Amino acid sequence: MELVIIEGVGKQETIKKYLGKDFQVVATKGHFRDLSQNSLAVDINNNFKPQYVIMPDKKAVVKMLKEKASKADKIYLATDPDREGEAISWHLCHVLGIDESSPVRITFNEISKHAVLEGLAHPRAIDGKLVDAQQARRILDRLVGYKLSPIICKKIQPKLSAGRVQSATLKLIIDREREIQNFKPEEYWTLQAILSKDKKDIFSSVLQKINGKKAEVKNKEQMDAILSTLTNDYIVKEIKKSVTKSHPGAPYTTSTMQQDASSKLGMNLKRVSDTAQQLYEGVSLGSEGKIALVTYIRTDSVRISPEAIKMARDFINKKYGEKYLPKTANFYKTKSTAQDAHEAIRPISLDRTPDSVREFVSPDCYKLYKIIYDKFVACQMSDATFNSVGVNIENGKYLFRATGKTPIFEGFMIVYNSNKSKKQDSKREEDLEANDIIPPLEEGNILACEKLDPQQKFTKAPARYNESTLVKEMEDKGIGRPATYAQTVGKISNRKYTEREGKAIKPTELGFKVCDLLDKYFNDIINVKFTAEMETKLDEIAEAGLPWQEVISKFYSYFSKKLTVADKDNAKFKIEPKMTDEICEKCGSPMVLRTGRYGEFLACSNYPNCKNIKSIVKEAGICPKCGKAVVEKHSRKTGKAFYGCSGYPDCDFVSWDPVSTEKCPKCGEYMTVKKVYGNTRYKCSSCDYTRIEKPKQAEAEDEE
Numbered sequence: 001m002e003l004v005i006i007e008g009v010g011k012q013e014t015i016k017k018y019l020g021k022d023f024q025v026v027a028t029k030g031h032f033r034d035l036s037q038n039s040l041a042v043d044i045n046n047n048f049k050p051q052y053v054i055m056p057d058k059k060a061v062v063k064m065l066k067e068k069a070s071k072a073d074k075i076y077l078a079t080d081p082d083r084e085g086e087a088i089s090w091h092l093c094h095v096l097g098i099d100e101s102s103p104v105r106i107t108f109n110e111i112s113k114h115a116v117l118e119g120l121a122h123p124r125a126i127d128g129k130l131v132d133a134q135q136a137r138r139i140l141d142r143l144v145g146y147k148l149s150p151i152i153c154k155k156i157q158p159k160l161s162a163g164r165v166q167s168a169t170l171k172l173i174i175d176r177e178r179e180i181q182n183f184k185p186e187e188y189w190t191l192q193a194i195l196s197k198d199k200k201d202i203f204s205s206v207l208q209k210i211n212g213k214k215a216e217v218k219n220k221e222q223m224d225a226i227l228s229t230l231t232n233d234y235i236v237k238e239i240k241k242s243v244t245k246s247h248p249g250a251p252y253t254t255s256t257m258q259q260d261a262s263s264k265l266g267m268n269l270k271r272v273s274d275t276a277q278q279l280y281e282g283v284s285l286g287s288e289g290k291i292a293l294v295t296y297i298r299t300d301s302v303r304i305s306p307e308a309i310k311m312a313r314d315f316i317n318k319k320y321g322e323k324y325l326p327k328t329a330n331f332y333k334t335k336s337t338a339q340d341a342h343e344a345i346r347p348i349s350l351d352r353t354p355d356s357v358r359e360f361v362s363p364d365c366y367k368l369y370k371i372i373y374d375k376f377v378a379c380q381m382s383d384a385t386f387n388s389v390g391v392n393i394e395n396g397k398y399l400f401r402a403t404g405k406t407p408i409f410e411g412f413m414i415v416y417n418s419n420k421s422k423k424q425d426s427k428r429e430e431d432l433e434a435n436d437i438i439p440p441l442e443e444g445n446i447l448a449c450e451k452l453d454p455q456q457k458f459t460k461a462p463a464r465y466n467e468s469t470l471v472k473e474m475e476d477k478g479i480g481r482p483a484t485y486a487q488t489v490g491k492i493s494n495r496k497y498t499e500r501e502g503k504a505i506k507p508t509e510l511g512f513k514v515c516d517l518l519d520k521y522f523n524d525i526i527n528v529k530f531t532a533e534m535e536t537k538l539d540e541i542a543e544a545g546l547p548w549q550e551v552i553s554k555f556y557s558y559f560s561k562k563l564t565v566a567d568k569d570n571a572k573f574k575i576e577p578k579m580t581d582e583i584c585e586k587c588g589s590p591m592v593l594r595t596g597r598y599g600e601f602l603a604c605s606n607y608p609n610c611k612n613i614k615s616i617v618k619e620a621g622i623c624p625k626c627g628k629a630v631v632e633k634h635s636r637k638t639g640k641a642f643y644g645c646s647g648y649p650d651c652d653f654v655s656w657d658p659v660s661t662e663k664c665p666k667c668g669e670y671m672t673v674k675k676v677y678g679n680t681r682y683k684c685s686s687c688d689y690t691r692i693e694k695p696k697q698a699e700a701e702d703e704e
Contacts, residue, residue, distance in 0.1 A: 003072035004106075004120075005065065005092060007079045010281035011111055014290045015078070018113040019120070026068055028079070032058035033091040035138065040146050042139050048552045050139055052091070062095060069096045076123060081107040081342060082298055082483065083542060087134035090126050100126040111282060111292035112348045133542035136551055140164060140534070143556060148522070151566050156513050156573045157595070165480045166491050167518055168531040170507070172473055173465055173498060174515040177507050183461035189217040191226065193400050194451040195234055195393065201439030202450060205393055205402035215398075223454050230395055234447040237399070238392040244405070245383040248412035250302040250332035251344035251376045254482030255475040257297070257368075260375075262468035265367050266676075269467050269486035275364045276345075279372070285360045292348060293357065294372055298483045299342040300475075302332040304379075308346055312380040315350040324411065326382050339481075339539065346376040371416075378416035385409045389438045393447065404438035464504035478532030494640075496595070510595060513573045521566035525559060577603070586612045617646075621659025624670035624685075626651040630659045657683070664689050 002023050006015060009027045016025040035041035036053045043049040054062050069075055077092055079085035086105075093100040105126050108119035141164050148162040191207040207215050207226075217223050252260070261272040276297040282290035304312075309329045316325050332344075347369075354370040361369070385408040393400040465473065471485045480488055489505075492498050497511035507515070518526040534555075540546040577592035582602060584591055589606035591614070604610040618632040620643045628647040635642065643658055645651040657672035660682055664671050669686035682691040 001072055002074040002076065003068055004076045004078050007085060007088060008277070008281055010278065011292065014111050014282035014292050015116055017289060018111075018116045024068065024072070026065065028065070028088060028092070029058070029061055031055065031084075031088060031091075032061055032065075033095065035142055040142065042142055044556065047549050048139055048556070050135060052094075054095075065092070066096060069098075075104055076106050076120065077104050077126075078106050078108070078119065080298075081109060081296060083130045083134040083137075084483065086127055086130040087138075090131045093126060100128075109342050110295040110348045111280065129542050129545050132545075132548045133538050136541055136548035137538055139548075139552055140555065143552070143559070144525075147559070147563055148518075148526075151521075151563070152514060152517060154567075155517055155571065156510070157575065160510075160514065161495065162514065162518065162526070163491070164526070164534070165484060165531060166488050167514070167526045168479050168528055169470070169474060169488050170492050170497050170511055171515055171518070171527060172470070172477070172479075173492075173505055174507050174512060176462060176465060180461045180464065185458040185460070187219055188457055188459065189220070189223040190455050190457060191215075191217070191223065192453040192455070193234065193393075193449055194453065195400075195402070195447040196450050197439055197441065197445060197447055199448060203402055203404070203438055205391070205400040207398060208401045209399040211397045212399075220456065226398070227452065227454065230398065230449075230452070232449065233395060234400070234449055235394050236391060236441050236443050236445040236447065237394045239441055239443060240390040242388050243408065244386050244388045246386070246411070246413070247383050248330065248378045248381055248416070249375070251304060251346055251379045252372055253300050253302060253344060254298050255300070255471055255485065257345055257372065258471050258485060259468040260371055261368055262466070262471075264371065267364065267368070269471070269489055271364060272368065273486045275362075275368045278362075278365055279369055283357070283361050283365055285357060291352070293352060293369055295344075295346050295348060296342045297345055299345060300339055300482050301334045301342060302344045303334055304332075304346065305343055308343065309380060311350055312377060316377065316381055320381070320414065323409075324382050324414070326380075330380055332379070339542070344376075345372055347373045350377065374416040378412040381412035381415060382409070384411035384413045391438060391441060402438060406437060464501070464506060466503040466505060470505060477528045478535050479528060480531075481535070509575055513575055517573045520571070521569070522562055525562065577605070579605070584610060584612050586610055621673075622661060623647065623651060623653050624659065625653045630655070632658075655685070 004015065004019065004023055004025045006012060006025060006027050007030055009029055012025050012027050016023065019025065032055055033052050034055055035050055039051075041051040041053075043051065075096070075098060077089035077098075079088040079092075085107075089105055090100060092098065093104070098104055103123040103125060106119040106123050108115040144164040145161060148167075149160065152160045152162050193205045193207070194202060195205055196202045207217075209215055210226075217226065250256075257276065258269055258272050261267045261275075262269065267275070276294070279294045280292060280297045282292040285291045313325060313329060350373070354366060354373050357369065358366045387406045387408055389404040391402045393402065463469075467489060470489060474480055474485055474488070492511070493500075493505075496508055497514055498505050499508050500506070524530060537546070537551050541548050541551065575595065577594045580591050580593055580602065582591040583589070584604040584606065587604060587606050587610040589604055589610060591602040591612075592605045593600055594603045595601075600616055602614040602616060604612040619629045620632055621630040622628070623630050623645040626645060626647050628645055628651065630643050630653070631646045633642055633644050634640065643655045645653040655672055657674045660671040660673040662671055662673075662682065663669070664684040664687060666689040667684060667687045669684055671682050671684050671689075674681050674683070676692075680693040682689075682693070684690070
């Protein structure tokens with residue numbers, strides 16, 4: 001019997017089906033060996049030697065792996081095809097007594113029969129450079145986290161933490177918030193002229209220039225002066241016609257998939273990550289059993305294999321015809337900072353259309369698979385083409401401009417229309433409005449003005465990040481790697497450094513304090529530039545074999561000096577408690593609002609003379625089991641909020657979401673109610689009934 005060891009249990013059934021009865025497939029269930037949680041676990045005086053232990057919750061898994069390995073004729077290590085996967089295979093060699101230089105490591109970029117068997121046919125030794133890069137990252141993060149966190153706890157409040165990547169990400173959010181706070185809007189005016197030819201064929205134009213210079217109208221007085229000097233003669237000065245093309249975008253990387261799933265599908269990063277993992281590991285497709293639908297979902301590359309390009313071109317030619325197929329395949333350039341270890345995210349087979357799997361998979365799986373599928377097909381299709389017209393219209397010293405764009409050939413847009421919104425300038429809105437159609441005009445034509453529409457506007461502050469724009473910024477700045485984006489954003493939220501305001505990510509007072517402290521003592525380490533440079537160093541370890549101890553030693557020598565300065569400084573960054581109207585029933589002093597690990601609580605202002613504290617009870621509906629109030633509670637292990645009956649332990653009702661007073665109109669069971677991206681979602685606890693209610697303001701905007 002030959003043994004194949006993988007990471008995730010989710011793909012166990014799929015791989016076993018492809019390998020057959022002579023193979024046994026078992027999973028490590030992720031990492032099983034790591035630095036001890038009870039100490040630094042890095043010997044600073046011994047060349048930063050890591051001290052690994054079996055993780056407490058994985059001892060049974062390791063015991064099982066040893067038993068299976070002792071009976072196997074041959075062992076293959078098929079953990080994920082990335083640095084973490086390589087490190088897990090290396091740990092398996094140490095735990096199972098396997099020679100890491102022997103050909104035991106197999107990889108595959110997709111879980112298809114061909115890819116799995118191809119990987120099995122070409123085993124190799126463990127790649128020591130990849131392992132070293134992962135070890136360096138783990139040790140670096142441990143040193144930063146374990147050394148910084150005590151200082152933050154000492155100077156702000158207990159049970160806080162910091163990290164190399166998460167703190168740099170928090171700084172991005174804080175810097176943007178301060179930019180918003182310091183922003184001073186400036187007034188400006190735009191002028192739209194609605195014109196016509198022979199009192200028909202109405203179209204719009206916008207004031208662009210005055211005396212040959214860009215029109216900058218700063219106040220009403222200036223606009224009134226313009227309006228008073230405009231004549232009735234609008235003369236067509238110049239017409240420019242052209243055929244413009246729109247090229248399809250690249251297939252998805254982890255980052256771009258997360259961004260589109262967030263902005264187009266309304267999925268948060270965790271849902272995207274979990275759903276993508278299901279598509280990669282395999283979903284049950286009725287009688288076919290578990291089938292993987294997409295290639296590896298942690299990648300920063302837009303590269304496509306020649307086989308996949310051929311698959312796409314054959315599919316396009318057959319379904320859409322030759323005119324939708326470019327003469328040569330479309331190629332996309334991967335960023336120079338990318339590892340380029342794997343292909344872009346794409347469907348394994350185009351024969352499995354989104355509609356063919358829809359009845360078997362969850363709505364999230366269907367929606368995510370559809371945009372992955374459509375994006376990949378579109379990336380190998382012909383350009384979309386348009387007739388574009390630009391018309392310059394003179395009125396004395398004033399120049400107005402009208403633009404129009406009409407489609408000629410839809411090209412790739414028949415499959416995938418990105419619907420990208422124009423990037424809003426942080427200072428000005430887009431002033432030039434495009435027309436669908438510009439009527440036939442000739443130079444010298446005199447046009448009639450049907451209406452003048454002057455509008456007062458103000459420059460806008462940059463928008464707060466949402467999950468989509470934050471991930472894009474992290475990628476652009478080189479912070480973290482594809483596998484870490486969702487985890488990092490989730491971590492700073494779970495630690496109450498950020499909060500949500502609709503879709504926007506907003507820093508909390510605690511987040512400001514943590515960032516201010518790190519800025520004061522570690523501003524040249526906890527920042528975007530340093531974090532990105534360290535990623536480059538890790539790449540050099542993985543690709544060029546740069547000794548990892550050298551990288552860590554150089555960093556720690558500098559970092560330790562900073563730690564000493566910070567520890568000796570007596571400056572405090574305490575969060576001042578907020579006074580409340582509630583009176584302490586023990587001593588009569590006012591109660592104050594404080595923040596702890598599990599959120600806000602009330603404490604006596606007479607502390608330490610009076611140590612009275614009280615939790616803040618937030619009611620969240622009526623218990624469907626006993627009729628008592630449902631209240632917000634927090635898990636002591638994770639700090640995550642949940643909702644339970646106030647009658648506990650007599651009543652054990654719990655829910656992850658608040659309980660609605662409204663019963664399900666479909667089955668009569670209780671419903672949960674939750675804010676989702678600014679909307680209110682009602683969801684039945686028993687059947688599939690769901691209702692989304694938008695705020696009245698949003699509904700009005702939609703109607704407009």
